[in-house]
Amino acid sequence: MPPQPSAPSAAAEFRRVAHKLRTAIRDGAYESGARLPAAASLARDLGTTRSTAERAIRVVAAEGLLTTRKGGGTYVSRILDRLTRRAPALLVEQSAPEADTYRAVEAELPAGLIGRPFPSVRSEQPPGEVALLLGVKEQSEVLVRETRMYAAAADAPPTDPGTPVQLSVTYIPLDIAGGTALERLELGPADVHGHLADLGHRPTAITESVQVRAPADGEAEVLAIDVDNRVIELTQRSSTATDRVVEVSITVLPASLWTLSYRWAIPS
Amino acid sequence: MPPQPSAPSAAAEFRRVAHKLRTAIRDGAYESGARLPAAASLARDLGTTRSTAERAIRVVAAEGLLTTRKGGGTYVSRILDRLTRRAPALLVEQSAPEADTYRAVEAELPAGLIGRPFPSVRSEQPPGEVALLLGVKEQSEVLVRETRMYAAAADAPPTDPGTPVQLSVTYIPLDIAGGTALERLELGPADVHGHLADLGHRPTAITESVQVRAPADGEAEVLAIDVDNRVIELTQRSSTATDRVVEVSITVLPASLWTLSYRWAIPS
DNA sequence: GAGTGGTCTAGACCACAGA
DNA sequence: CTGTGGTCTAGACCACTCG
Numbered sequence: 001m002p003p004q005p006s007a008p009s010a011a012a013e014f015r016r017v018a019h020k021l022r023t024a025i026r027d028g029a030y031e032s033g034a035r036l037p038a039a040a041s042l043a044r045d046l047g048t049t050r051s052t053a054e055r056a057i058r059v060v061a062a063e064g065l066l067t068t069r070k071g072g073g074t075y076v077s078r079i080l081d082r083l084t085r086r087a088p089a090l091l092v093e094q095s096a097p098e099a100d101t102y103r104a105v106e107a108e109l110p111a112g113l114i115g116r117p118f119p120s121v122r123s124e125q126p127p128g129e130v131a132l133l134l135g136v137k138e139q140s141e142v143l144v145r146e147t148r149m150y151a152a153a154a155d156a157p158p159t160d161p162g163t164p165v166q167l168s169v170t171y172i173p174l175d176i177a178g179g180t181a182l183e184r185l186e187l188g189p190a191d192v193h194g195h196l197a198d199l200g201h202r203p204t205a206i207t208e209s210v211q212v213r214a215p216a217d218g219e220a221e222v223l224a225i226d227v228d229n230r231v232i233e234l235t236q237r238s239s240t241a242t243d244r245v246v247e248v249s250i251t252v253l254p255a256s257l258w259t260l261s262y263r264w265a266i267p268s
Numbered sequence: 269m270p271p272q273p274s275a276p277s278a279a280a281e282f283r284r285v286a287h288k289l290r291t292a293i294r295d296g297a298y299e300s301g302a303r304l305p306a307a308a309s310l311a312r313d314l315g316t317t318r319s320t321a322e323r324a325i326r327v328v329a330a331e332g333l334l335t336t337r338k339g340g341g342t343y344v345s346r347i348l349d350r351l352t353r354r355a356p357a358l359l360v361e362q363s364a365p366e367a368d369t370y371r372a373v374e375a376e377l378p379a380g381l382i383g384r385p386f387p388s389v390r391s392e393q394p395p396g397e398v399a400l401l402l403g404v405k406e407q408s409e410v411l412v413r414e415t416r417m418y419a420a421a422a423d424a425p426p427t428d429p430g431t432p433v434q435l436s437v438t439y440i441p442l443d444i445a446g447g448t449a450l451e452r453l454e455l456g457p458a459d460v461h462g463h464l465a466d467l468g469h470r471p472t473a474i475t476e477s478v479q480v481r482a483p484a485d486g487e488a489e490v491l492a493i494d495v496d497n498r499v500i501e502l503t504q505r506s507s508t509a510t511d512r513v514v515e516v517s518i519t520v521l522p523a524s525l526w527t528l529s530y531r532w533a534i535p536s
Numbered sequence: 537g538a539g540t541g542g543t544c545t546a547g548a549c550c551a552c553a554g555a
Numbered sequence: 556c557t558g559t560g561g562t563c564t565a566g567a568c569c570a571c572t573c574g
Contacts, residue, residue, distance in 0.1 A: 012543060038559055049545055054560075062496070063482055070560050071552035082479070088532045193534070207531045211350070212480050212498060212523035214331060228330070230480060230498050230523065238534075255480035255498065255523075262530055263475045264356045266461070266506075280562060306540055317564055322541075338541050339571030 017046055017056035025065050025076055036066070036074040061226040064256025068226065078163050079151060079257060084108040087208065087262045109151055116150045116162060121185050126171050126248075133237055133248045136173055143177040145170040145192070148222070164223045165257055170249040176201055192247065193238065201246045203238035210234055212255055223254050230255040285314055285324035293333050293344055304334070304342040329494040332524025336494065346431045347419060347525060352376040355476065355530045377419055384418045384430060387453050394439050394516075401505055401516045404441055411445040413438040413460070416490070432491045433525055438517040444469055460515065461506065469514045471506035478502055480523055491522050498523040 011019070024030060036042060036057075043053035057074060060066050068074045086108065109115055123141045125131075131138040146169045152162025170192065172182060181187075182195050193203055211233045220227045234251040279287070292298060304310060304325075311321035325342060328334050336342045354376065377383055391409045393399075399406040414437045420430025438460065440450060449455070450463050461471055479501045488495045502519040 014543080039561095040559085051545065051547095052543090054562090055543095057560090059496070068560065069553075071558080072554080073559065087530065202536070203534055204536070205531065205533050207529065209352075210478065210528035210530070211526075212500060228327070228496075232480060258479075260478035261475065262355065262478070263473065264532060265473050266471055268470070268472070282562080307542095308540085319564065319566095320562090322543090323563095325541090336541065337572075339539080340573080341540065 013048060014052050014055040014059065017048055017053060018059040020046060021056060021060045022063070022065060025060075025080070030076045032076050032080060033078050034076050036076070039074070058226075058228065062228045064225070064229060064254065066226075067224065078153075079110075079113070079165070081110050082259045083110070083151070083165060083257055084259045084261055085253075087260065088206075088264065112154050113151045114154050114162075115165075116152055118148045118150065118161075119185050119187075120146045121183055122146075123174060130171050130248050130250070133235075134171060134173055134245055140174070142174055143172045143182060145172070145182075145187075164254075166251060166253055167219070167222060168249060168251040170247060172196075172247050176246055196238070196246055201240050201244070203246060204241045206236060206238050208234055208236045210260065215252075219252060223252070225254045225256075232258060232260070281316060282320050282323040282327065285316055285321060286327040288314060289324060289328045290331070290333060293328070293348070298344045300344050300348060301346050302344050304344070307342070326494075326496065330496040332493070332497060332522065334494075335492065346421075347378075347381070347433070349378050350527045351378070351419070351433060351525055352527045352529055353521075355528065356474075356532065380422050381419045382422050382430075383433075384420055386416045386418065386429075387455075388414045389451055389453050390414075391442060398439050398516050398518070401503075402439060402441055402513055408442070410442055411440045411450060413440070413450075413455075432522075434519060434521055435487070435490060436517060436519040438515060440464075440515050444514055464506070464514055469508050469512070471514060472509045474504060474506050476502055476504045478528065483520075487520060491520070493522045493524075500526060500528070502528075 030036060037045065039053045039057060040050045042057075043050045046053065057066060057068065061068055061074075065077055065080065066074055067077055122144050124144055125139060126134065126136070126142045126144070128138050130142075131140075134142065136142060147166075148164060149166040149168070150162040151165045152160055156162060172192075176196070176199060177183060180195065180199060182192065182199075187195070196203055212230050213233060215223065215225065215227065215229065215231050219231060220229065223231070225231075232253045232255045234249075234253070236247075236249040236251070237245050238247040238249075239245045298304060305313065307321045307325060308318045310325075311318045314321065325334060325336065329336055329342075333345055333348065334342055335345055390412050392412055393407060394402065394404070394410045394412070396406050398410075399408075402410065404410060415434075416432060417434040417436070418430040419433045420428055424430060440460075444464070444467060445451060448463065448467060450460065450467075455463070464471055480498050481501060483491065483493065483495065483497065483499050487499060488497065491499070493499075500521045500523045502517075502521070504515075504517040504519070505513050506515040506517075507513045
């Protein structure tokens with residue numbers, strides 16, 4: 001057979017190997033969480049060199065299907081299906097003050113997964129960009145509520161935190177939040193809006209911007225993703241009827257892990 | 269000085285080179301659209317080998333700052349700032365039936381850039397996923413409206429199509445669209461909803477889902493992006509008061525090129 | 537045909553994990 | 556200490572572009 005003039009894809013070797021890996025994982029040849037053979041032995045199995053195998057692994061890892069630990073092996077990712085984040089529903093819904101709030105309000109997790117929030121509260125100087133959005137001086141401190149969300153198998157021991165799926169930081173001006181219930185640790189994101197309303201700063205509109213970028217320094221580590229994965233950065237502003245921005249929230253998600261969903265009505 | 273225990277980043281060589289490149293481009297050392305020195309000579313300049321320089325170029329190209337043409341050189345991307353797509357505004361606004369519709373309705377382009385839509389209309393069998401959403405049989409044909417949008421410098425000659433920035437395909441069931449004005453080429457996306465309304469299928473709600481993924485076969489070519497760039501896939505469903513989905517639209521955007529913006533009100 | 541980007545190889549060294 | 560992933564090199568070949 002002469003070389004096909006319009007071959008489906010003049011795939012380079014490392015792409016063909018990547019495709020084999022991808023297919024093997026999707027077909028369940030390796031279980032979720034399983035360890036792959038070492039790159040060298042994988043290369044022998046697939047009839048290629050370690051260099052090429054390594055590059056193929058990099059490609060598939062960048063898609064989120066594999067995670068690698070230097071010196072420790074290559075593993076199939078624990079979460080292969082995407083999580084869904086429904087946007088307006090997020091805050092319009094009732095605020096359930098249960099421990100498991102995040103499961104219902106923040107995200108839709110595939111069956112068998114449980115969300116585990118790790119919140120922390122402090123006050124500090126916001127990044128310049130956030131100060132600008134909030135309309136406060138960059139030197140002035142604001143209330144910072146940070147939540148790292150993990151997802152773990154429902155039957156995992158409580159000691160296993162699971163996989164990091166979201167990193168969210170909320171900034172509220174201190175003149176609004178100082179000394180109020182907003183400094184309490186155990187609030188859900190919906191509760192924040194309730195308390196803002198109680199304090200006379202009820203948010204009436206939300207603006208959210210979505211960007212895809214490479215993970216910043218340290219983010220890849222915190223989110224346990226490969227450095228050449230991508231993250232989604234959501235910047236959310238809540239403003240009141242008088243157009244004051246009373247809350248800015250920045251959420252970072254591993255891009256391969258999520259589907260964002262938005263819904264709105266069309267006025268007649 | 270002993271090796272810093274918590275060095276900012278124990279950057280690998282190719283990352284340092286990538287960082288140099290990135291900085292050089294951001295600082296304007298190379299003009300937008302300019303051709304870079306060949307990888308070999310770049311490697312000499314930066315004190316490294318071609319292999320490493322090539323890998324660094326791959327990294328920066330994957331971020332959208334560079335585009336490479338096999339055999340033809342490496343160039344600084346024409347568009348370095350992101351375009352903004354404002355979501356609900358998209359269809360709520362008036363429908364301007366001008367040639368330049370896209371500039372106003374579809375996207376916000378940086379100054380000096382003009383959007384150029386290349387529409388086409390046909391009817392064919394939709395992808396299975398779309399058929400499912402539309403509630404039609406996969407074998408039945410639907411109306412397909414495809415638009416490729418390019419952005420060009422305002423002072424570019426009309427022969428230069430510019431940079432591809434968006435690939436959008438809209439599917440409408442033939443029993444609604446057959447033989448109607450919806451088959452006309454020169455409609456803007458806002459006009460489609462107007463005509464649907466005229467035909468007794470006024471959309472009242474839109475659901476949009478956002479995913480980030482690797483470009484599919486051929487997409488990288490059409491969008492003129494590097495294969496290890498990422499794309500944003502928007503799947504939009506428009507449904508009527510009777511909950512019929514009358515339009516499904518799939519939009520593919522180079523992820524590094526766009527900011528998506530959503531805005532909604534919080535009911536009291 | 538010369539120049540260029542893309543790929544592949546074979547081997548080397550390192551840093552880290554884990555027994 | 557051994558195994559593993561991550562990186563780097565030097566050189567090679569190919570396919571493509573462009574004059």
